[in-house]
Amino acid sequence: DGGITQSPKYLFRKEGQNVTLSCEQNLNHDAMYWYRQDPGQGLRLIYYSQIVNDFQKGDIAEGYSVSREKKESFPLTVTSAQKNPTAFYLCASSIEKTDRGETQYFGPGTRLLVL
């Protein structure tokens, strides 16, 4: 899992509650990503950021929000608008200064469950 940490490992959300998943990296990577993983499906991109103070929506951004105030941190908020949030959430980072097929490195994941 390298130099990427995610917390908490497990998170429980009540109806109507917003929850925030933490992702921190000490790899000095410019780009960071949030993916959602459901059983039997590949990873789906929620949001990504290629530089501080900038981020873009991925394929399934509805019901989620992010911020990128520091290079090392890319927190993900699951809002009450996300009606089916139960999933395994993975954060990743990569060097993206040039297009050389840079590798994405992943954190250990956070499992979000709804009470």
Place this chain on the structure above:
Amino acid sequence: AQSVAQPEDQVNVAEGNPLTVKCTYSVSGNPYLFWYVQYPNRGLQFLLKYITGDNLVKGSYGFEAEFNKSQTSFHLKKPSALVSDSALYFCAVRDRMDSNYQLIWGAGTKLIIKP
């Protein structure tokens, strides 16, 4: 549309036998190709990637993959399987022409190595 296919949901191999996990892709330009492995309740670990050059790529834990442009495939192989290789394997591709540097993911193949 760009896509990645892993045609087998599950592959069963006896320990000591060679293993192959299949991946085919469809992108508009030339691809960067990646293989990752995921153990239960863990993040993804990078195994290997094809950027350019030799079509046979060697990676971690004795795995290798061969890029076949004409067949648009990037199958993962290992000469002699270990029980500890049992895990979920993901193929991913990135189009060199994609300025957003996003990865397209296969749905994953569960590899089971039987003693």
